[in-house]
Amino acid sequence: MKKTIIVVEGTHDEHHLKTLYPGIETISVGGSAIHQHVIEFLVNHQNAFDIILMFDPDYPGEKIRKKVAEQLQSPKHIYIDQSVAKSKKKIGIEHVSKTELDKAFKHIVVEKYKPSITKIELVELGLEGQQGSRELRDLVSSKLHLGGHVNAKTLLKRLNFIGISKEALKRMLDGTSI
Numbered sequence: 151m152k153k154t155i156i157v158v159e160g161t162h163d164e165h166h167l168k169t170l171y172p173g174i175e176t177i178s179v180g181g182s183a184i185h186q187h188v189i190e191f192l193v194n195h196q197n198a199f200d201i202i203l204m205f206d207p208d209y210p211g212e213k214i215r216k217k218v219a220e221q222l223q224s225p226k227h228i229y230i231d232q233s234v235a236k237s238k239k240k241i242g243i244e245h246v247s248k249t250e251l252d253k254a255f256k257h258i259v260v261e262k263y264k265p266s267i268t269k270i271e272l273v274e275l276g277l278e279g280q281q282g283s284r285e286l287r288d289l290v291s292s293k294l295h296l297g298g299h300v301n302a303k304t305l306l307k308r309l310n311f312i313g314i315s316k317e318a319l320k321r322m323l324d325g326t327s328i
Contacts (some may be wrong), residue, residue, distance in 0.1 A: 152198065152199055152200045153175060153198070153199055153200070154175060154199065154200040154202060155175045155176065155177055155199045155200070155201055155202070156174060156175065156176045156177075156202050156204055156228075157176075157177055157178075157179060157192065157201060157202065157203050157204065157205075157218060157225075158176055158177070158178055158179070158204055158205065158243055159178065159179060159180075159181050159205050159206055159211060159214055159242070159243070160178050160180070160181050160244075161178050162242070162244040163176075163178065163204075163206075163242065163243040163244050164176040164177075164178050165244070166243060166244040166246075167243070167251075170248045170251060171251075175199075177191070177192070179214060179218060181210075181214075182210055182213070182214060184214060184217060184218070189218065189221050192218070192221070192222060193221055193222065196222055196223055200226065201222060201225050201226065202225070202226045202227070202228055202258060203215055203218060203219060203225050203226070203227050203228070204227075204228040204230070204243060204254075205243070206230075206235065206241055206242045206243055207229065207230045207231060207232045207235050207241060207297055207298055208232065208241045208242075211242075212304075215227070224260065226258050226259065226260050227258070227259040227260075227311070228254050228255065228257070228258055228259070229254070229257075229259065229295060229296050229297030229298075229308070230243065230246055230250070230254055230297065230298075231291075231292065231297060231298035232298040232299065233298060234246055234247065234250040253295075254295065256295075257294075257295030259295075259296065259308065259311050259312055260311070260312075265310050266309070266310055266313045266314055266315050267306065267309050267310060267314065267315065267316050267319065268306075269302075269306055271316045271319075272302055272305070272306055274316075275316065275319055275320060275323060276323070277290065277302060277305065277319075278302035279302075283302070284299070286323065287299075287300055287301075287302065287305050288300075289323075290305065290309075290319065290322065290323070291305060291308075293322060294308075294309075294312065294314070296308040296309075296312075
C-alpha cells in the first residue's frame with residue numbers, strides 16, 4: 151500500500167494538519183511562488199505516493215492547484231468550502247476545524263477526466279445561464295463535496311472528474327438521491 155502525502159500551499163497549512171493529525175505526511179509547495187524542487191520531487195516520486203492536493207478555497211489556491219495538478223499523472227483532490235475555511239480576514243486550510251477536515255477526508259476526488267456530462271446538459275439542468283443557476287451549482291457542489299461557490303466551468307470539470315451522469319445530477323436536483 152502506498153503512503154499518502156497531502157500537498158498544501160504553505161507551512162501554516164502543514165503545521166495545522168500535523169497538529170490535528172500527528173503522523174500525517176505533508177509537503178508545502180511554497181505558496182504562489184511554487185517551489186520547483188517540490189514539483190520535481192512530486193513528479194519523480196508520484197508512483198511511490200498517493201498524492202492528494204488540498205489547497206485554499208480561493209482564487210490563488212485554485213491557480214496553484216491547477217499548476218500542480220497539470221504536472222502529475224492522476225492526482226487526488228480534497229476541496230474545502232470557503233465557508234469553513236475563513237478566519238476574520240483570511241481564507242485558508244489553516245483555519246479549517248478538525249470536524250470539517252474529517253468530513254473532507256471522506257470525500258477525496260480522483261482526477262481521471264472522463265467526460266460524463268456536457269456544458270449543454272449543465273444548461274439543461276439549470277446549472278448555467280439561468281436565474282438561480284448559482285444557487286443550484288452551490289447545492290450540487292456542496293452535496294458532492296466539490297468545493298464551495300464554483301462557476302459553471304469549474305463545476306463541469308469537477309463533475310467530469312468524478313464521472314457523474316446527467317441522470318444522477320437530475321435525481322439529485324429533484325431530491326430523489328444523495
